[in-house]
Amino acid sequence: MSTEKMWIEERDIVGVKLIAGEEAEAAAAVISESYPDAVIERYPAYLSIEAPKEVVFDLRQISERLGRPYDAPTFLVIMSSYHGRINVDDDRITLSSEIVRPE
């Protein structure tokens, strides 16, 4: 892109940046099974997961893969950043691209 002008384009990509490690790898493995469109990239200190429109992190599935109990607050310990609209529930964390105003 170095010779191109910078630009803005509306996007519907959502995703997270996870601190690298065992839990991030478990989350990536679960997501790549459920979301064929997901893009997983590894950087020197973090792991990036992106997918179009919506992605749901199912904490029970991550727990099964890790072989130990796992919950939302523990996932948030490694979730360095996200883009999209987030919603935290007991057993899942949802990221969606739509903006919804509370009425």
Added chain:
Amino acid sequence: MARSLTKAYERVKNIDWEPSYISAADKYVEATRFYLPKKALDPFKTFIREYFLMEREKESRHYALLEAASRLQGSNPEPRWMEGMKFALSNLSAIEYSAGRQMGRMARVVAPMELRQGYMMQVLDEMRHTQLELNALRHHMRSWQDPSGYDIALKAAGNSVGAGIFRALAEDFSTCDAVETSLGLQVLIETAYSNIFFVGLSSAAAQSGDQVMASTMLTIQSDESRHMANGYATLMTLLQDDRNIPLIQEAFDKWSWRGHMGFEVGLSLFADYFVKHKTESAREMSQRWLLDDFYGGFYKKLAKYGIKEPRWLPDVIRNSEWASHTAAVYLFGAWPVFYHRYDPIDEREMEWFEKKYPGWYSHYGKFWEAYQQMTDADAGMLVTKELGGLPAFCQVCQLPWIFPRPDASTGSTIEREGRTIAFCSPACKSIFENDPNHYSGFKTFYDLYDGWDLADVIVDLGYVREDGKTLMAQPVLEPRRMWTVDDIRRCRYEVTSPLRKTAGVSAGGSPHSAVP
């Protein structure tokens, strides 16, 4: 952590009351010009119990790494990065502390309970971040080969001319309307810009062998995730009342620019000039994190509520093409008034810059050639002096009058109450004119040091080593002989404000002086 967050959230959000013993005006202390509906939401549904468990876990993991790094001492970090962190960490800790104070203000002024809850936890987060950064400073001071500069980091955040950029930013968000603070700090600075630094540059930290900083950055940003949600929740609450639309627009117009000049320009300088083993350019990072993720993935979607593109966004984009390089001309050009050792770019990096920023050499090549020729203390040449002295500083953002590019400045001046006031850009000028009293009291470098010999300025700032004469800053990592205050004095450089008036005429003509 077994209870249901969703159920508890439904129950707890109904517990709220208005006290009968105090009026609303007395209770809120500060008024806001925004309209605050009663209903809000916290997408994180965070409670104090989960919050503390979560933060304790973060701390355990991070401080284990700090302890391991202290024990092993095995890494061989990149000197350029470690020296640059002297400037970065001193400013970061000051910004975080200031942000914490703002959350307390906002919790007081903003009525909906769910939002207050999020802000109060953010107060604690920001205090945590300040401590994390102070601990990183302490670790680096003990482990790095040259602790000088780390030892005065907090003092320097208060008195360095470069730190003025971050002080001006923090003072702006500390003194504007408390709801505007949320939009500026949480939506623009924390959502749009903080990722570039804390996530994007965490890789650079790791590659530079500074694992402590990589971990510090990522554990900080894991709290920022909630802060982004606080900003989003505040914005969505405000959007329920159409009377807020023009007020929100005004805040975004201002803060998209303020966040860029006050924060992103510094980040881009770091990404391009403090990272030796380069991969992604600052401009590419801005495209990915700012334009794709923030503006493309979020801001543009607000159009359906009547929120338009920020007024100065085209200027942000134009500025981003050259911001890091122009900031580097300032930081390297003014090296004696900073407090770290400099590692100027080499030929291989110049080629990389030309590839990533076509035309780079024609705009900046001469500066770097001049810099390379003036690093020897015995030769006694100061790059700042030889290039015409320090330029004027913008009264709003405190960056010098050389943006977006030293050979194409957009700066201007106005006369106000007998003073000449400089601006770097039409955006900063317009922000000033909307609220002049908010910005006119900020003391620039020249208000403090106009007419001083540069050697006396350095002594006054306290940027000399233990022997009382060797400078903390050195223009190269390992000079043949370290520069001293006496070397600077021999250069005979008097700090002269380009805005200084003699018999009603500006001295030096144009404030546009320190250009290659």
